[in-house]
Amino acid sequence: MTPSTFVQKNLYKGRIPRAWVRIRLTTLDGTSHEREMLADTGCPCALILGTADLNLFAHSGAVGVNSNFGPLAGGWMELQMPEVALIQPILGYGSDLVAQTVGRNSSDFSGLVGLPLLQLLEYGGDKDCFWVRPAATTP
């Protein structure tokens, strides 16, 4: 019998329907907060949030980067998603312009997650929804 595996399934959402994931980050005092994030495998950054969220969730500074959306401030955040086996620091960035652009598609979206975060999971989709689940362990 195969053990059941948690799968986070999300119906495509937004003015133009988009794949998205729900992530959970901790603040410095250990409080967890959920954010809905557009999923973009073409994005080379693990995580981009608005600057208010970067300030809320950053546990330390990190190397920043320039982009076609302007400079992105860096910060190390802590993912707290045991249901998909993700409890770890993650390098993220802050950009109000990116957050506002993503938010125009759906006001539920706080930012976007890119390939470096999605690669920590298994992900996929069908005609209705996008899903993520824990990465398979190598035998």
Added chain:
Amino acid sequence: MATDEIMLNNAAYQRLKESIRESYPLGWFVAIAQNRIVAASANFRELKDLLRAEGFDPRDVLIAEAGANYPEFVDIFDVLSQ
């Protein structure tokens, strides 16, 4: 963190990154503040504790991963602006 501090820490990282690559095991977390390396650890949480013990607020410190290749520029696809 103040913008000036962010810029100073980023400039210090650019100056120190080769030394970090040569001196620390791949994947270690290295903390930079006051224009120098102030602590390092294989474990992110442990490094934050070390920084606090040394009187640093981790939010005022730049942490870089030894051996990581941080790009100077990234393209975020136009898919966002459709």
